[in-house]
Amino acid sequence: MALITGLFTFLYHLPQIYKWLLKPYYIGSFLMTVAFLLVRKAPGVCQHLATQREDGNSCDFDWRELEILMFLSAIVMMKNRRAITMEQHIGNLFLFSKVANVILFFRLDIRLGILYLALCVAFVMTCKAPVYMGPEYIKYFSDQTIDEELQKDSRVTWIVEFYANWSSDCQSFAPVFADLSLKYNCAGLRFGKVDIGRYGEVSERYKVSTSPLSKQLPSLVLFQGGREIMRRPMVDNKGRAVSWTFNEENIIREFNLNELFQKSKKLSKGRGLKGEEQDSSKPDEGSDEPHPETNHPEQPTESKKDQ
Structure with a gap:
């Protein structure tokens, strides 16, 4: 039942989500949110990454990375309990995903961690969240x-x-x-x-x-x-x-x-x-x-x- 409710909620907000995809702030935030996933799964790149898996497969998450991602999911769910708009839900996901990415990249390679952190700082300074410009009597x-x-x-x-x-x-x-x-x-x-x-x-x-x-x-x-x-x-x-x-x-x-x-x-x-x-x-x-x-x-x- 919860899955069906979530699906209908997603479909209801789909036009709004589509508009977000056209804005640089949300495009950049999405790419930074999935950055570690892309690096860990990218063919030709993941083979050269360090891993703690027993099978030595560096193109899949190890147990510690899965633990961090599960903890991230729990934090986002807790924060979103008080969120009242779709923007807040998405904003919480972006914020804590970036924090998790910083931890994951530093754990993987300190150079990647520094690079990702620098990109986060540059993104915050150059790209602001869209301001509401809809109708209002204010x-x-x-x-x-x-x-x-x-x-x-x-x-x-x-x-x-x-x-x-x-x-x-x-x-x-x-x-x-x-x-x-x-x-x-x-x-x-x-x-x-x-x-x-x-x-x-x-x-x-x-x-x-x-x-x-x-x-x-x-x-x-x-x-x-x-x-x-x-x-x-x-x-x-x-x-x-x-x-x-x-x-x-x-x-x-x-x-x-x-x-x-x-x-x-x-x-x-x-x-x-x-x-x-x-x-x-x-x-x-x-x-x-x-x-x-x-x-x-x-x-x-x-x-x-x-x-």
């Missing part, structure tokens, strides 16, 4: 605009993501947050993002640490009237984030998005009526509800290219 803040926007209208509730472009968790969460903005954005409920990797003063002002050890990236904060009401993940007295899964169900439940959206729709209607009295031909900014059939959806005033 306002991108800078250090100059965030305070003004949050305090501009006390009737508007903001859900703001504090993120950093270098964080793989933030990159994986981007499509989830974008999807929520498409479903729940309206005049009284807005979605925003600020890159605290770029704006360090915002990080200090809102007490969101950018240290990888703190595990506070991404952070979602709910603001009403410019005041913080709640945030996830919560932070303990030692400044460490309390473990929390950033999936759509958890966010909807913890932030009461359905209830907030219903209240915000009333604000949208009120603004719409007021706008009609003032100028029937000029719709109020932000009054569009996030439905697929909307003909003129609100466009964010900033974009990733602006950042």
Whole structure:
């Protein structure tokens, strides 16, 4: 049953996987993931490699290599239990496969290990993971605009993501947050993002640490009237984030998005009526509800290219 479920999941995501294959980052990551397998099995190359097999077959894995690969599989499965997107699943596989490849190559030949490690460093420095560029109703803040926007209208509730472009968790969460903005954005409920990797003063002002050890990236904060009401993940007295899964169900439940959206729709209607009295031909900014059939959806005033 698990095999059938996995097969259907793979087929469902096949179009997305096909798009990944066209991107240099995923092509390079895939090749580096299978590098040791290719070297160990390549005809004309594997015959010259060292081996600890009793039969002396240097074109097959020895018991220690199999042990490392099995341990890698266990680690990836454990990490993927908390993964919420296909990008996170693939990212975990790439990351720990590269670590395993470094160990395997150094064990096989220190020169191959150094070469592979150098390639990993060069790949990280020159090839970045693709950034989500799909549809979204999100306002991108800078250090100059965030305070003004949050305090501009006390009737508007903001859900703001504090993120950093270098964080793989933030990159994986981007499509989830974008999807929520498409479903729940309206005049009284807005979605925003600020890159605290770029704006360090915002990080200090809102007490969101950018240290990888703190595990506070991404952070979602709910603001009403410019005041913080709640945030996830919560932070303990030692400044460490309390473990929390950033999936759509958890966010909807913890932030009461359905209830907030219903209240915000009333604000949208009120603004719409007021706008009609003032100028029937000029719709109020932000009054569009996030439905697929909307003909003129609100466009964010900033974009990733602006950042």
